[in-house]
Amino acid sequence: MNYNADGGLAVDIKTNPKGSDRSAPVTTRPGDDAFTGAIGRLVRLARAKRGMTRRQLAQGSGASERYLAQIEGGQGNPSVIILRSIAQALDVPIIELIPRPNGRSAAMTHILDLLGRLPLDELPAIAALIESRAKEDVADTASNRARRIALVGLRGAGKSTLGKQLAERLGCPFIELDRLVEQSYGARIPDLIEMAGLATFRRYERICLERVIDEHAAEVIATAGGIVSNTETYALLLRRTHTVWIKARPQEHMSRVMEQGDFRPMAQNREAMADLVAILDARRADYARAQVELDTSGDTVDASFAKLEAIVASCLHGAEQ
Numbered sequence: 001m002n003y004n005a006d007g008g009l010a011v012d013i014k015t016n017p018k019g020s021d022r023s024a025p026v027t028t029r030p031g032d033d034a035f036t037g038a039i040g041r042l043v044r045l046a047r048a049k050r051g052m053t054r055r056q057l058a059q060g061s062g063a064s065e066r067y068l069a070q071i072e073g074g075q076g077n078p079s080v081i082i083l084r085s086i087a088q089a090l091d092v093p094i095i096e097l098i099p100r101p102n103g104r105s106a107a108m109t110h111i112l113d114l115l116g117r118l119p120l121d122e123l124p125a126i127a128a129l130i131e132s133r134a135k136e137d138v139a140d141t142a143s144n145r146a147r148r149i150a151l152v153g154l155r156g157a158g159k160s161t162l163g164k165q166l167a168e169r170l171g172c173p174f175i176e177l178d179r180l181v182e183q184s185y186g187a188r189i190p191d192l193i194e195m196a197g198l199a200t201f202r203r204y205e206r207i208c209l210e211r212v213i214d215e216h217a218a219e220v221i222a223t224a225g226g227i228v229s230n231t232e233t234y235a236l237l238l239r240r241t242h243t244v245w246i247k248a249r250p251q252e253h254m255s256r257v258m259e260q261g262d263f264r265p266m267a268q269n270r271e272a273m274a275d276l277v278a279i280l281d282a283r284r285a286d287y288a289r290a291q292v293e294l295d296t297s298g299d300t301v302d303a304s305f306a307k308l309e310a311i312v313a314s315c316l317h318g319a320e321q
Contacts, residue, residue: 037074038099039083044072046090046097048282050198050229053275060089060197091199091230147172147218149312150241152227152287154280156256157246158296158304159222165305166312167220176222180208206233213240225279228286238289242315244308245290249297250277291315 047057054072058065062085063078070076071086078086087094115123149166151159160176167174178189181204185192193201205227212219213236221241228234237243248256254276292311296304 033074035099036077039078039097040072040074040076042097042099043086045282046092048278050090051226051279052090057086057089061085091202144240145242147316148213148216148221148241149219150221150223150237150243151246152223152237152243152290153246154225154253154283156253157248158256158301159246161301162246162305162308163220163222166308169309170218170220172218172220173216174220174222175212177205177208178224180212181205184208202230202233206230206236209233209236225283228283234286242312243290244311245287245293247287247293247295250280252297
């Protein structure tokens with residue numbers, strides 16, 4: 001069994017159902033189908049964002065692959081217990097798997113609810129407070145990033161290759177966060193996740209990121225593609241580094257991984273490209289939060305590095321002003 005913190009590309013292989021497949025029967029009402037369909041989309045999105053196959057989610061949650069397929073397809077009616085198990089396996093709060101009005105986040109819904117309770121004449125003062133806080137955060141971010149560069153994106157984008165060259169050019173350390181996690185835990189990432197779970201890996205990832213930020217004012221960090229799935233860790237990365245999203249066309253991501261000698265994406269997997277596209281789509285909005293983007297599609301390594309060097313020079317120049 002292969003686990004990959006950067007985003008497994010293996011398509012789901014059907015196995016015999018196991019675990020709890022049914023919740024208590026209920027009387028359906030108008031809108032229930034839309035609600036269960038929305039739950040299915042949230043589960044599917046969360047799974048794709050973390051690069052997990054349905055088999056991996058089944059093993060982590062105790063639900064069968066067959067039942068998970070029904071849930072993701074909108075035909076399942078999961079109980080709260082099953083949904084909690086799925087959320088725990090995905091390492092997300094269960095609220096993230098519950099559809100919310102107008103697609104607003106739980107925090108935003110809560111904020112709007114609180115604002116709705118305030119007298120109208122107090123709203124201008126609240127708006128001014130929020131605006132001043134936002135300005136303070138922007139100023140703090142510019143100084144806190146120092147000369148740290150972080151590269152995010154899916155495997156095969158070129159993070160390691162370009163990151164090493166950039167670190168040499170800048171005369172600073174090059175740090176692959178996954179390797180640091182392996183050193184800290186004492187096992188390879190696949191073994192770590194299999195033995196201790198994805199939540200433990202994400203915890204070590206956060207600890208290691210905090211450490212390298214504290215230790216270096218100038219560095220180049222290559223992250224795992226799935227770092228965006230942990231909201232707090234990714235927020236830390238965005239605040240404390242100049243973050244560059246290295247991206248490419250899905251076909252190039254796949255071919256580059258194959259060229260690196262990793263044939264797992266295609267092993268017993270006729271739908272690997274569809275799975276890869278799903279992961280990219282699920283993470284696209286988070287990757288887009290990076291300070292800048294670099295598309296390496298169709299470029300040689302030298303051409304991509306020249307673009308990256310120019311982008312980073314602009315970022316560092318802007319931060320020093």
